[in-house]
Amino acid sequence: MSIEECQSQLEDALNKKQTIILACNCSIRYSGRAESFLDYGDRIVIIKSDHSLQVHTSTGSTPVNYMKQDSVHSIEQDEKKLVLKSSNLLLKEKMTITINQIHSLNSHALEDTASIVLQGTEDDMAKMIYENPEIVETGLKAVSREEQTKYGFIDVFCVDKEGTLTIIECKRYKAELNAVTQLRRYVERLMKSKGIDKVRGIIAAPSITPNAKKMLEDWGYKFAIVKPPKYLEEYDKSQTKLGGYQPNAGS
């Protein structure tokens, strides 16, 4: 594929707001919230129809460089190289991708009306606890959920069997130090705004780090083992009932 053909196809795809996938050898300069330079190497450049751009190397889940949506892209030619310039005036960011060699170029108008359905989030966990607070502690009664405006973003708000206000902070994975300080902030804010001197705090999570547990107990708070709903359910089911997931392990 010649440089001219590539430039033409890129411009055409950009005009049509298609999604572009370009495998190429390139170097990258970025300037904006930070500044970066990446010397020549083979990468994949994706420009989506929302005019976001990302550059991927052959490893890692995250792009090595990217531009956010609503960026403006242009393609120029510079001595047998293609220069892809992107800028986002609003965010004061810009990027220059200098392309040495093109390995492949595809552009598509991706049609997609589906939206992902996700479960097992922290919100699902808070909902589960709100509907059945006794899984956290015997005698606990739920008062409200997602108290966002008044005292912060309290996950579940309860009253214990002795009538003491109790704040539950959910973590879907292992609770760390910041979860404890977060809980402490909610408890203190609530005590101050209500003018009461006794509010309990509970962290509900599958596990907790040792330091977090110590800080939790130092502050008189409590940890309760709670797992997010349906966590690994399908996986465990297939493991036990079907004798395990069978990929072609030779690949």
Add this chain to the structure above:
Amino acid sequence: MSIEECQSQLEDALNKKQTIILACNCSIRYSGRAESFLDYGDRIVIIKSDHSLQVHTSTGSTPVNYMKQDSVHSIEQDEKKLVLKSSNLLLKEKMTITINQIHSLNSHALEDTASIVLQGTEDDMAKMIYENPEIVETGLKAVSREEQTKYGFIDVFCVDKEGTLTIIECKRYKAELNAVTQLRRYVERLMKSKGIDKVRGIIAAPSITPNAKKMLEDWGYKFAIVKPPKYLEEYDKSQTKLGGYQPNAGS
């Protein structure tokens, strides 16, 4: 491209540990840390040479679904459809991508020895303050930086003009509530471990949210406006001096 050809090329690319780029119409099931389902639509599937996988829709910076590195992938055929199964036994995660239609398929052995050079991070900011603490407060003297083991992850550790120990917490962007609780945790930990009753805390950031500022002042801490080094420097330079973006400028 026939299903058989596609399957063959995919298996071949997986064997060669190439990076695969597949544009297709597909549906996706994921089960692991959470569970998700995404109905049929046009997407881009990337399998990298580290055997990580990600699925991108036509918008957004983040993949709609993904598998981490060291997953195992296999391709099966099921009634005119291709079924790409991925699993990660270690993480107890798995994914099934059912492919209706293939728009394009490319695979490459991406060669890349370069690594990105990035500047303007929080670490650069802490270094700048360490080397010239008076930009935070008159009379401040730096003691150490990145005290990770003893008292927590203190960015910059100083003594003020009256000899009081002072912890500086840097944020490269706007400081929020969690920055204040973080600082508070460091201050309290240091007071306890040193057995002293007076330690100061300063947040150094370009800006701070109103609630964070209030909580900061309630706790007797202080805010100092500090911008990360070289923030937007090249951008502003090229905008003002050169009247536009000049990729070769200054390099």
Add this chain to the structure above:
DNA sequence: GGGGAGAGATGCCGC
């Protein structure tokens, strides 16, 4: 491998 914290975090929701 776990703990802790930054990230050019991104994305979501509420005000």
Add this chain to the structure above:
DNA sequence: GCGGCATTTCTCCCC
């Protein structure tokens, strides 16, 4: 738009 916060966060560093 900003604020606050979860994320299948990811990534890095250090113990």
